[in-house]
Amino acid sequence: MIDPRDAGIALRLAGVRRVLAVSSGKGGVGKSTCAVVGSLILARRGLAVGLLDLDFQGASCHTLLGCRPGIPVEDRGLLPLEPAPGLRFATIASFIGERPAAMRGSALAEALREMLAVTRWGALDVLVVDMPPGIHDSTLELTRVAPATRHLVVATASRVALAVAARLLRYLGEADAPVVGLAENMRRTAAEAGSAVPALAAREGISFLGSLPFDGTLEAATGDPGRLVLTPFAVSLEQVFVRALGSDLDPSP
Ligand SMILES: Nc1ncnc2c1ncn2[C@@H]1O[C@H](COP(=O)(O)OP(=O)(O)O)[C@@H](O)[C@H]1O
Ligand SMILES: [Mg+2]
8 A cells, every 4th residue: 555654754764874673572571771772872982873762552762761752843843852962762652651552553553654754863874763562563564664674683591582582583584674683681691691592593594693691780770871871781782783783883974
């Protein structure tokens, strides 16, 4: 079906070099934490970074960033907020506040199109997208409307999370949605590293991007971008993002 907004979305994203969708299928594995801290790290490296919270049911980037998701200023589109230097941020929470937003899969894809059609990102090196949990239309809708999209899939070493990650990877593979690789979150001990999550990446034929430690300091740093980027988690995450983005980290031509 032709949607006139598609052309508008293409224009809105014309200045965006790369879209990095942080996905997992399962909730609670650390997508939002990776998306927020990763965006902050990239902005500190001098990249022009956008962060879009598309988790309609559980928008949490604003909580991690410690900012109030007010209604964005309108100027030929909605201008992203700037919760930290160099970081442009848009969130569905600006429109639904703290109310629960019950939505069906097709409504998620619809809301995704709407967010992309109205937000004026300008020129960005990377747009990081905090994806909603679950495997549904919006997962593929992003790739359809923003062909520069690559998925960074996050999983923990729990068998439950691995099973969902495997399903998501197969779903993305069948839809030809590009995946940059798989990262392991909440690794408890060094001995756990190098086991189940890298094995899943190998089985699915995608890159393993690295392990992120379980970091008990993250909770206390929540709401404080300056502290979040100094956590041991952030130090490991920087390597994961460097591997995920490769040559996209080079300054824009
Ligand atoms: N590496 C980690 N170490 C400790 N706690 C973590 C880690 N990653 C995420 N968390 C915590 O786990 C919870 C869920 O993380 P979140 O990023 O909201 O997951 P998701 O977005 O996948 O639902 C949060 O309380 C977060 O602080
Ligand atoms: Mg989340």
